[in-house]
Amino acid sequence: MTLEAAFYGIGRLDRLSYQDTAVHRLDPRAKVVATMLFVVAVVSFPRYEVLSLFPFFLFPVLMAAFGDIPAGFITKKVVAVSPFAVFVGMFNPLFDPGTVAIAPGVSVSAGWFSFASILVKFALTVSTALLLIATTSFPGICRGLRRLGVPALFVSQLLFLYRYLFVLMEEAMRVVRARDMRSFGKRGTGGRIFIRIVGTLFLRTVERAERIYGAMLARGFRGEVPSLRREALRPSDALFVLAAGSLFALCRLVPVPEALGRIARGLIA
Amino acid sequence: MSHHIFEFRDVRYRYPDGTEALKGVSFQVTHGESVGIVGANGAGKSTLLLHMNGLLLPTSGEVTIGEVPLGKGTRGEIRRKVGIIFQNPDDQLFMPTVLEDVAFGPLNLGMSPKAAGELAREALRRVNALELRDKPPHHISGGQKSAVAIASVLAMNPDILVMDEPAASLDPKSRRLLIALLRSFSHSKIVASHDLDLILDVCARCIVVREGAVAADGPAEEILSDRDLLEANSLELPLSLQRR
């Protein structure tokens, strides 16, 4: 991904994360926990399971709808990161010696099912992870992590990184653009120029860090980055986690599509 | 008897690589004064400013701030009195949200989160930036960042405000707002800048620094209309004083 693409992509996701909806207002801890439960539930399905995974789409769909997150945006991002999973999974149909009957007299390699399973799981886990950041500002997530017990130093590191992420990306874009303007159409950078670009950026970063440190000292910094907030969990947050967790457990243990299908056929017949 | 709030006595500073940046600077600032510091690039303005809150310590000579001599042990105390605002607001707003940034100083001074939050809100109100309090710094404009940077220093209630090129990256409107803001402060002010018009508008007194020493020190009106003096220091008359 080019710097520009990443910059605007992350920028958009970042802006979405500061919206104000019911989902955004949920405590970050609740959302992090719910997301992790979701991922574990999805990933715990056996390798050939495909159809029973479908009910899980309800969670990201609802989160996106109530959180005002554009569906196309998420879908595009999911597709964009799929290559590795596709690459590894596509060998399944080739290597799996087992077969499955999908219609009278027709059978395919069971590997197609495990491949499909991988793809569905992939779509589910990636979209939900994206929705976590889309509905929770990154500092919010960090605060949530801190309250969940992650060491303060690491959380502070995450926050600093985030704060200067866009600044550094812009600086990098400027340096790369300067290179491009003097390349006369020759694409790509050779090793030596790359080293110089990265080296320059590195030095500028170190100098910036020194200035930031000076600013911190000037305002009394003595080693601990202080924190301002103490957010309490509300009943709605606990309810959310409970409801989500129960839904995941249900869908994991009960083959919902099977049941629904039977009911539907019963109704029709 | 007005006490000097700032006193530099024959201050010299040599950088680790051997560059002598300050070669015997002496001056005094009294309570409530507003002093502009001008000079060519590399004359030593920034180095001088960094001594004002102890980010740098003199190689020789003395700096006294509010009757407290500057030394390793007194730096903390001095940083409560002197608020420095640096050139690049991005380097000074390092917390996740505006409010947390402005509260950083008070929290470090030992206040409770509640009290610090109150002080922060008050400071943001003074610079007309209260509505930005929950925004992350990278979502606000350059002018807004400058205002917030000032608020972050104001929140510590310093006696003196020191600023390095405060209007450098501001658009004209933001610059106007900044000037109005600075004029409204009763703090003692020290402003280093190339923007001579800003100095003329904000400061009553002006010090010219040249090659690490004070080349001139007097009323801003006088100094900044002395064309020869200015040009000898790679400067020129403020635009407002230039005739078309």
Place this chain on the structure above:
Amino acid sequence: MHMADALLSPAVGATFWTGTLGTIGYASKKLKAHLDDKKIPLMGVLGAFIFASQMINFTIPGTGSSGHLGGGMILAVMLGPHAAFIVMASVLTVQALFFADGGLLALGCNIWNLGFYPCFVAYPLIYKPLVGDGRSPQRILLASMASAVAGLQMGAFSVVLQTLLSGKTELPFGTFLLMMQPIHLAIGVVEGFVTAGVINYVRAARPEILDSSASAKPLAAGISLRNVLVGFVALAVVTGGALSWFASAHTDGLEWSIEKVAGKGELPEHKHGVAAAIKGLQERTAFLPDYGFKPAASEPKAKEEKPAWPNVDAGTSVSGLIGAVLVLAMAFGIGSAIRAFRGRNSS
């Protein structure tokens, strides 16, 4: 390469998360005690730097492909292993969240693969001893290459292991290995070259940056060589056990790739030789829980046979299909309805 959630099993994911969280806790504690305050903003901004640099591509001459900076080694040289690990972990976390690069369960694996090996193994055991006093550009180049290659090989092997242990893929161990390791060897060489280049560039411009980080700590702020070696041996034991287990369970996979490569005849000899020995070893070292791995060794390779897969049976029932379609329709229908409703209300 990054691990993905879809290829992971909860057990493997949880295991590596435990390892990663433990290491984060350990590194944080160490840093809290020893860290120079000045490094706090530096770590943060360097994290942003690594993040941004990783998106600048450079072309590898002669191949036409592009590469980019990993960062683990440079960080370790500039900050020491503990701080470097924290920074790498933070970079990967941000990538996992903003790019969905890998996934949240896989993040534990990714931080381990791309952070632990370069910072706590390659740097102290390979880079530091080779680089000596850090003043000779040649030694820097040698040390960078060796440590980058080693770190990446370990990381790549870890990915293979994690994928196989999770049991979601059919990819035979041997094939997967043959794909991952050579690629990462090449990436390692390039990364080592670039790392050395940047280090030398920085040394020329501002030598004091490197000297301050290098001189202060002997084996970088308190990792004792013994601890690292113990960790390494433990890892090797686990890896070895896993390897033997999978080699026996996947004898056909390994044989398949060997057959393809060596062009040998049909049925290889399981009964004697290496395979039998491995099987024996596996029996003695089988302490790994069953991650739901397909017992491929027991199946003949006849493709026309239809084995009984209860899971798969349920999935292919007509009811299941109908239900699945219904569920999807409902889910997305509800979603659209909510959006339309909100859209009408909010404007």
